[in-house]
Amino acid sequence: MEIIEKAPAKINLGLDALYKRKDGYHELEMIMASVDLADRLTFELLPKDEILIETDSSFLPVDRRNHVYQAAELLKNTFGLTQGVRIYIEKRIPVAAGLAGGSSDCAAALRGLNRLWNLGLSLEELAELGSKIGSDVPYCIHGGTAFVTGRGEKIKFLPSMPQCWVVLVKPRMSVSTSSIFSSLSFNNIQHPDIHGLKQAIETDDYLLMTEKIGNALESVTIKRHPVIQQIKDRMMKYGADAALMSGSGPTVFALCEKKTRAQRIYNGLKGFCDEVYIVRTLK
Ligand code: ATP
Incomplete structure (x- = not known):
């Protein structure tokens, strides 16, 4: 039997850091949305008790450093499972890009293995387990548009952006x-x-949303990598309604109501950077 799970990328429409906590994490307020650029994970039972990770990407480790491996190991240890599994990762999301590719793969692995091994866990239970592996994993278990706080574990679902x-x-x-x-x-x-942005999404106000998107980490990453500002400027020049860095970067996203504008930005940026994608938001 083979099981398939998609692992969509996310963008941060909003990201704020409120303060540094005693445990070393930052207290965050984020608004995340899934987009239809996704990795694809395929799961297959193995007769031998092993976790075998394979991928078409040359950038990914396939050992314990891979978040998908960690997800399988966590479930095996928590529930004392002795069945082996082969997981194939078709990587489409750029790595270390601010798009939560690793966290989304981890979340997809938890969902997929929950089905493959008939564990009967709820999404909430999977999210709690996932938080042991990474802060963005609980959100990625659910996906969609959400207001995410704490270090990533408190999730309030919003209407689709x-x-x-x-x-x-x-x-x-x-x-x-x-x-x-x-x-x-x-x-x-x-x-x-962030609260103005949340309201814009709750009232389905596209224009207000484009005015309110913002990321407290953007200026920090731009100081190290000024190319991010250049990308933003070019996106606006080619007709973006708004442009912002996602997560801690370096990916920048532009929002456009019209497909022709998105196409113009794509054409204008394609020669400047290798990795350019036009995507839609996921409900
Ligand atoms: P975030 O937005 O959550 O900060 P990111 O998009 O910046 O994440 P990732 O693509 O998740 O970054 O990669 C972060 C690190 O995780 C990389 O160094 C990568 O080697 C490691 N990693 C482990 N497993 C995976 C995986 N399945 N996919 C991508 N990266 C992985």
Whole structure:
């Protein structure tokens, strides 16, 4: 028997850091939305008690460092399972890009293995297990548009973000999330209006949403990688309604109501960066 799970990428329409907690994590307020750029995971039982990860990507480890491996190991250890599994990851989401590719793969692995091994766990139970592997995993278990707080474990579902086209542009470098958070200074942080953004989504107000999107990490990553600002400027020049860095970067996304504008941004940025995608938001 073979089981397939999709692992969609997310964008941060809003990301704010409120303060640094005693446990070292930042207290966050985020608005996340899934987009239809997705990895595809295939699961198959193995007779031998082993976790075998295979992938078409040359950027991914296939051992314990892979979040998918960690998901399988966590379930095996928690429930004392002795059945082996082969998981094939078709990688489409750029790696270390601010699109939660690893977390979404991990979440898809938990959902897929829950089915393959007939564990009967609810999404809430899977989210709680997933939080042991990564802060974005609980959100990725559910997906959709959500207001996410704490270090990522508190999730309030929102209506789907107003429908539009999203152009994703990933410059060549990768960014380490922890190093961006450690450079964040609360003396000169620019807090986005997350509650205004939330209201825009709740009232399906596309225009207000484009005014309110914001990311407190953006200026930190731009200081290290000025190309992110150049991408944003080009997106606006080619007709984006709004442009913002996702997560800790370096991927930048543009929002457009009209497909022709999204196409113009795609054409304009394709020569500037290798990795450019036009996607839709997922409900
Ligand atoms: P986030 O937006 O949650 O911060 P990201 O998009 O910036 O995540 P990922 O693509 O999740 O970053 O990759 C972060 C690190 O996780 C990379 O160094 C990568 O090697 C590692 N990793 C482990 N497993 C995976 C996986 N299945 N897919 C992608 N990256 C993985």
